[in-house]
Amino acid sequence: MSVTDEGRASVALSVEGDPTGAALRDLYPDDFVARIARSYDITDVKLIAELKRFLSFASKLYLQARKSKPSDDPKAARRDLDALAALLTGAVERLSTLSPMAEQRLWQADAIASMDATSRQDGRTRFGQTVRRLERGPNRWTELWLGREELTEALMVLKNYAERAAGRPFAPGKGRPRADNALQNWVENARLYWTNVLGRPFTFDWQGSEPVSPAARFCHELLARLDSGVPPAALATALRRAQRRTGKKCE
DSSP states (O other): OEEOSTTOOBOOOOOOSOOOHHHHHHHSOHHHHHHHHHHTTOOOHHHHHHHHHHHHHHHHHHHHHHHSOSOOOHHHHHHHHHHHHHHHHHHHHHHHTOOHHHHHHHHHHHHHHHHHHHHOSSSBOTTSOBOEEEEEETTEEEEEEOOHHHHHHHHHHHHHHHHHHHHSOOOTTOOOOHHHHHHHHHHHHHHHIIIIISOOOOOOOEETTEEOSHHHHHHHHHHHHHOTTSOHHHHHHHHHHHHHTTTOOOO
16 A cells, blocks of 8 residues: 555555335235235235235345346356356566556556545545545644555455466356245245244145145245246245255155
8 A cells, every 4th residue: 555755654544226115015015915914814904914024025036036136056056166267367477567657657547536636525545445544743744555566466356366266166056046945935035924824734745736735836826926936846845945944844
């Protein structure tokens, strides 16, 4: 991070948006919630209020997970890291072999950043470095920011990080798609509402691709409103996993 004259040493130093409450209310409007409550004999106003809270909470988490990076596949992760390491290696090599004129023009910005550090009041240089002010006495300050040496070192460190990450083996079983986790978490929240709030057994029965038991129909109907693209087999698998947590045999 570069510093001002009082110690002129070099010390180096953003789901495409969360779903809003309004969006979720549009997804599960009051008339839809009322119909679900009638269909599953949820008559107590407190239980209906808990149903709304469950829908809002679980659906928001599900949509956020769906909008995050679509896969935790180890092969894809390794490709990303290999590409990043190659990019950073190339940048380090290019930086070290610049012509004198190119090098001079590049690092002219370092002098401008130095002036910004002592003159700007927003805590940043025009190039994006954070400026930290350390009090050294009455009306005496030292400004710290990323300078040439630190930026060069940081680039090398990032290259080393990427090379290490790309070269390490991935733990087995860590490649399940994030979307499956989103589905399983939604079903787990549905199970908690069904068992802990309603006090009903979380059992399920299927005929072909159609849910038959109340808990299975409840999850199928609500999830179809949230994400109609979930295959019935995927929902059945998630329900089976969640049902095992109740300690009861599947119907």
